[in-house]
Amino acid sequence: MREAALWAYLRRDFHDVWQGSGSALAKEALDRIGALYDVERAINGKSPEQRLAIRNAESRSRVVAFQAWCERQLARIPAKGVLARAIRYALNRWAVFTLFLEDGRVAIDNNAAERAVRPVCIGLKNYLFTSSDAGAMTLIESAKLAGLNPQDYRADMIACINENRINRLDELLPWNWQPLAAA
Template sequence: MYVRDDRPFGGLDPPAALFQFSPDRLGEHSERHLDGFSGVLQADAFAGFNRLYDPTRPLGPLVEAACWAHARCRFFVLADVTAKARGRLPVLGPLALAAVERIDAIFVVEREINSLEAAARLVIRRERLAPCVTELETWMRAERTRLSRHADVAKAMDYMLKCWPAFERVIHDGRICLTSNAAERALRGIALGGKAWLFAGSVPGGERAAVMYTLIQTARLNGVDLQAWLADVLARINKHPARDLDALLPWNWQQPAATQLVADAA
């Protein structure tokens, strides 16, 4: 699934989610989904995206931006003091804890500039974020040379270092977020209910489910009363002029006065 949310850098375009169904995780599906798209793709290090960053891509390579939350999570699991106390971790990793502290310092700065315009974010990032990012890289590369490649913390470091340009891209473009959490939040409902609905039944069933998820998550991203929006749109859409369908999109939709009164009374 894909999410566009420009609000963190003061963008004016409304947020939107797009779910696509595919029967497997082959990279050809994301290539088809993003055919015709150019720009920044922020995601985890899923190998299926690699061809999208290939310079030989017909429209040119997408700009890869890595997710700092995914990277932090790998260290956090190893440094989780609470889990260690419960006996779930054999060793509390001091290097993992040090990495989490350094990454958290980056997030502190980022929270302060959330919703500023891209140009303003970029100025502050270059002034305050860039030194933290550089120090983290220098520290990780130095520590990595002392570790076995089989060490868990080494694997967490390699996850970042192998695609470091994608991680440091945030200090070169004020539009890019530190994380892909907007997409992760949109996927949360599917992840939580995965064991309750393991199968879509068929490919057409999966495609219809993707359409419904797209509508629901886009409405949520825009702060729309989901039940009221769906009820109103489904009741009106058959007679609604095709040339004016944009009026029914979540970011344009106006809740009917009668529905608003009922909602307020409830």
């Protein structure tokens, strides 16, 4: 198994620089990365073999050009600036950023997966605050994601939370939960 770095994180670094300073170089980096995402949108849903072939035809030259562009810019800008830090991040991890060009199964990022688990991750933080509207809503949505009846889950969880030991709170999470009747 090999590590694949996510272009979304690389893009975010340049986006932050552009938002903060209006840097034309950061904007150019965003445009270059955006061209890669255009290719990815076009190949979404295709087989790994088709994705790899299209990436080799359309993305590989853009990635090579982006790397050369980064190296040129790094020689021209202040070494301690945030833009230089973003460029060095890209260049230092280049092999893992370009794995998607070698394997059609590898995505350029995992934004879809991160969006899918975000409610659960936020829920983990908010479970202790079910008296707040945000915590209760997150708890309900997490229960739904786990295929539970949210009302039954919340009522059962509240009924047994005081009896549960602190080192066993994970048993109350929606994906581990067993109704009191079954326990």
